[in-house]
Amino acid sequence: MEKDRRTKKLLEAVRLKTQFLGNMSHELRTPLNSIIGFSELLMDGLVGELSEKQRHYMKIIHSSGAHLLRLINDTLDFSKLEAGMLEVFNEPTDLGEVVEDVLRAYNVVAERKGLDIHVEIPADMPPVLTDRRKLTQIIDNLLSNSVKFTSQGRVELAAKRKEGMLEVTVTDTGIGIEPQELPYIFDPFHQVDASTTRRYEGTGLGLALVKKLLEIQKGTIEVQSSPSQGSSFTFRLPFVEFKPEKPTVATTREELIRGLPAAGERPILVVEDNPLAANLMSTWLSEAGYNVQIASTGEEALQKAVNLCPAVITLDILLPQMDGWRVLHRLKEMPETKDTPIIVVSIVEDKSFGLSLGAVDYMIKPVSRSDLISKIERLTKSGRRFHRVLVIDDNPADISLVEEILQLDGYEVLKATSGVDGLKAARDEKPDLVILDLMMPDLDGFDVMRLLESDEATRGLPIILFTAKDLTQIELAHLGANIHDIFGKAQLDRDSFRQKIAELLTSSQPEGSNE
């Protein structure tokens, strides 16, 4: 008991310390903003020309401000790391882009010094699932050191995929590190000697930060160096390849209604040569429950249109080789595809030409998710035959739990991980029922209820609360008429949960089923 209390107190102290540092760093950054900004204005001669000397002093003010800012940022990061409060957020990350972004800041210095910066990343390296911000920070620190400590020669960054790891090596021909110093270079505030601090200003936190950032992501770093020859830092991070998610909703729905001939179950063919745009549309459509196929050239589009018998085709116009106009013309000629509805999705604004060639609709890029979905829905008519349930919860684990239960009964599940996303989904997707968590950051469940009720588009939408919070009498009294039931997260009775949902939904027809 005593131990528990002490641990709690300690954790609270750590939290307060980090919060204090967070506030503190904001307070420190605010005046720095003016120092850096105004010195920049003066330096750039935007408020009158400065003398040589004035310009020089202004530069010192500016670079000191920038240095102080870096110190504040590093200190804050470092203390968050120490307190275990820096979270890892993995996302698909293109290493080449990260390196390019970082180098932009050093190109000028490198050029002035006459350094040759060389980057070697295999062209076929796929995006890696990692924390982009942290990867940027790591590479930024290593490259900035190399550029700083190298007065002539070259700086090289080479990356490869090796034994399930991403391996990046930054090599320079700089001043190098004495062997006896090597064991300490990753210690905070250790700089090789006091004179280097003065000569090469730094925070003394860079490498310590890099090491910690790697450690929290199961990564490692090592160094090889010889004085006046140069240094070579190699870090490794787990290489998790980014694979776009399969349209999960579509597969489960497919299984559920196997054998039911419905236009909605035939795939949507997205003809689009830009992989990013194709991916985006594909994600939107599969989230809305469609099976999506992609064709990236005109030829592929014609072939897939015949073989897959899609319910709808979306067609880009600017395609390599055979352009969209010719594809459209051919599709309308072939007996297998002449009745397939085609929506042109392009930056080319020529609606009348598209319609005259037989397109049913024409959308100008960039298209919005809701426009695209509603147009496809209209064309697939019986596409939505299942009740749609929107789950709003900031905890992904709770969403998965609810999703699992809902899928037992074949409902289509829409997910939102914040109140704001939930409101948007409720408006755009018109679900038949909302399952709502109460305790969420920013917009909480009470706000969501109020806003759903105040918006004409979502007023009257039935809501079931799914919460870990014990409601007070006052809170209970304030719940609106739309709240049909409350289920506790702690001991969820799955059967009555399912029954309640079924009751609420059987009385209503799914939206769009009888269009």
Added chain:
Amino acid sequence: MSRILVVEDNEGNLELIRVVLEMAGHEVIGAPSADVGLLAARKARPDLILMDMHLPGLDGYEATRIIKADETLKGIPVIAVTAITERTDEERVRACGCEGFIAKPVDTRSLATQINEFLKPGGKAQ
């Protein structure tokens, strides 16, 4: 030229943003607090709002939520001016309804370009 409302409690920073945007040909209305900012938004109908997120009293997150819940104001893009050090900071900014953010300390050399991105029809904020 656009009319830009800048909500910022630090006098120096407000002046800095004002100078840079005025040099870029915009009209700038400054508000030292969220309350004044909301009032100014209703009266002056700016084309864009630059919102400091750390404000005394009503903060930038709450103010943005109020703007986005107000039928007459919600069409005005709100750009957060804040130090984004972590992914969660960015999510918080998005979650309250901001159309985008500009990193603090503001880069005087690119501020006007960044703003123009949000002002363009069909630009980032749409």
